[in-house]
Structure formats: structure tokens, C-alpha cells
Amino acid sequence: MKHARVACDGAIHDATENNGRLLLADGRFVGFDAVTWLPPLAPVPWPRTILALGLNYADHAKELAFKAPEEPLVFIKGEGSLIGHRAHTVRPAGVDYMHYECELAVVIGRTAKKVRRDDAYDFIAGYTVANDYAIRDYLENWYRPNLRVKNRDTCTPLGPWLADTADIANPMNLALKTTVNGHITQSGHTRDMIFDVPYLIEYFSSFMTLNPGDLILTGTPDGVVDCQPGDVVVTDIEGIGALVNTITAQP
């Protein structure tokens, strides 16, 4: 089943996908156009940990002129950077290079501490699509990638769906693609990850407890390009969903 979280008629609702419509938890059916889409995540009592991988696809590491890392390159994002499906992301004035990153996002389902990779899938609630935008003009070599590049308001669209693990037989066998104004600009496959999902859960949970609702954004493959205000960017992962986002100029 695919879950969403939407604002509709003055309230926030949990919803599920049902034959091309949304079934709200109160039994109403509404169209996809009748709602504001929020990140498909249930509220959590503590700030959500959002781990994001850099250079986790060999081709992208090569694209950015890096050799593949020997251990996961990870940075952390704040929850304030998340926005939902069909929302707008701000391109700051005067920058030269802003690019999307289509990423498989893993949502943790159970408290995970010192989990072995063979058991890792038991700790996953489901999967969604993240678009982890970067403004490369702001890149500095201190705790790189630094938060001014990666933790800006509106710069992490997430959604539209949280797909249950039951719907995704093997998250390491999914095609990813990004289109900009309908043209395919990025095309990859999760089997090409350097550190796969079970490895990442084992690695992180070896030193930090992952809690239900925490996210792991697993990195992006080759094929990132600059995006301008007005561009419609769709990050799409097979079997999970197509996350639509529009770039807007700084107000």
C-alpha cells in the first residue's frame, strides 16, 4: 500500500492511494489535485534524524571527480528542509549551479541499534523518493557538504508516497530517473549503490540508534544538471512514485 499525508479542507490527513484517488482516513475519496501534499511521514515525538549519503553511486562519484569512498560519506539534514510533492523549491538569486538529486529514501520502522545487515530489512517501514537539491556555489571544504549547500528551506522535496516494504520486493533493484521539463536528464539504478541499504543500516546503527520515522537518503547516480526558475523537475523511482517539484526564483 502507498501512504500519503495531505492537507485537505482545513486539516491534515493520512491517506492511501486507491485507484488513482486518495482515500482519506475518514473514508472520503479526493482527487490528487484537491490536496496539498506533505512529506509522507507520520509525526514523531523527537526531531527526525535525516541521514543523507554523498557519492554513493560510483558513476556520480566519478562525475564529481572523486574516487569512490571507502566508508559511507554521510551528512545530516534538519527536518525544516523538507517539503512535499508538487511544491516549489527556491533558487537563490545570483547562483550559477543548482542541481537536483533523485534518491531512494528509506524510512525506519523500528528502533534500530547494532543491527546486522542480514536483519536490516526488518527495521524498515517503507520507501519514498527524495530530491536532495544542492546549491554548489556555496560549497566549502569544512564539514563538506556544508549545510548552506544542503540544508536550505524548500530544498528537500519528499514523497509523494511512502510505499510499504511489502510493495517493494527488492529496493536494490529499482530504476531511478529524473526529468526536467519532460526530458530525461538522470537515469540510474539502485543496484549501482556503493553501500547498499542493509549495509547502511548496519553501519549507522553500529554507533547511533535509529528511531521510527528516521530517514536515510541513499545518494544519487550520475546525471545532475543546473535547474532554473520555472523548471519542472520530476524525480521518479520505479514502484515508489514520481515526485514533482518546480523551481522558483527567490522572492
Place this chain on the structure above:
Amino acid sequence: MNLSPVLAAGTVYGVLLNSQEEWAAWAGQMSDAPYKAAPKAPVLYVKTANTWSACGAAIAVPVRTPQVEIGASLALVIGTPASQVRPQSALQHVAGYVLVNDLSLPHTSYYRPPVKYKNLDGFLGIGPRYATPAEVGDPNRLQLEVRVDGHLQQTLDLGQMLRPAAQLIADVSEFMTLRHGDVLLLGLGAHRPLAHAGQRIEIRATGLDALGVLTNTLVEGAP
């Protein structure tokens, strides 16, 4: 974790290289690889919720890591959301202040994000008291003292921050909204004291009882 009401549920951001002494200790290497230039924007990191320890809690140190680095700092807890604020009005967004002990495993490179050094379970002591802006006054006038097993190991003058509290809030809020409950740590000193399992760490602000004394004991972690 039961830290309410000491911290509201927001994201905790720390800042590297904000003290003059820490900057001075690194200035000679800033032009070298891999850094290649001094940082321009505040160098931030996140202390995730799994790191939060209440005052009085025992904090587990990994068995194979003999020592941890003590990062005494002052937490600015945001009340009214701050987005692109000016320094002149930035402190109006602070709801209160809390002492923190931002523990790290010692690391000699600041090139990559320090997740495996700074985000271990329990590695942020917080508390014991939430002091109001009226009780604290100018946060940059405070001095923090760090004691390990009762011996004074560090005195940190918050007046020597390159970005004082108001400037730090302004510069961070230029690119990300600080939301209600989010927390900014004001910065660390250089030559941060080390401690090992079995030792007791105390952090206090001299001459200000309103923040209380943050006390945590290090214990050996499970293998």
C-alpha cells in the same frame, strides 16, 4: 529521553570554528588541502535526538575509544521562528538558554561531516535548567567552566566568539529558517579537555546560577 521542558523538540545545530582561539589554532592550515580556504559561512553540524542526555545521565563511551572530547557550550533555544533576521533583532527570537556538553570522539580532520564522531548515542549532555533571556542578559558575557572529577580543565569566554549570538542567528537564518524549538550552540573553545569512562564532567556558567550545573558521568559502553 525525558528532557522536557529543558528542550523543545527541534533540531540541534552546533557550530565549528566560532571561537577566536579555535580559529587561531586552525588558521595556519586553512589554506592547505583539503580545506583550501578559510570558511565563509558558519560551519554547522547536527546533534541528532539519539545524542541527547539529560543532566545527571551516564553517557556510554565506546570500549575501543579511550577518551572523548568535552565540548562545553551554550545552547540558544529558538522561540519565534527566525528567517533572514538582522543581528539587531536576532536575540528576540531566543526563548531561553541551556548548558550543553557536546561530546565528540577526537578527530583531526574537519573536511567531512563528523557524524561518526559526534552522533553517538548520548553524546550531548543538556541541562539542567532552561534560563530565560531576562535571567541571562547578554549571553556573550558569560564564561563557562569545565571540571573533570572536580578539577578545573577549561574556562571558555563566550565573549570571544567570532560570531556572537545575534550575528550567528542572523548568518544561519540567511539560508535556513530556525524553527520554534530549534537550537543553535554558540561555539566551542580550542584545546577541548578529554575525559574517559569513570570520570565525572561538570559544566557551569560562572556567576549565573540560573543555568545550574550540567553534570554527566562517563561509563564504559557495551562491547
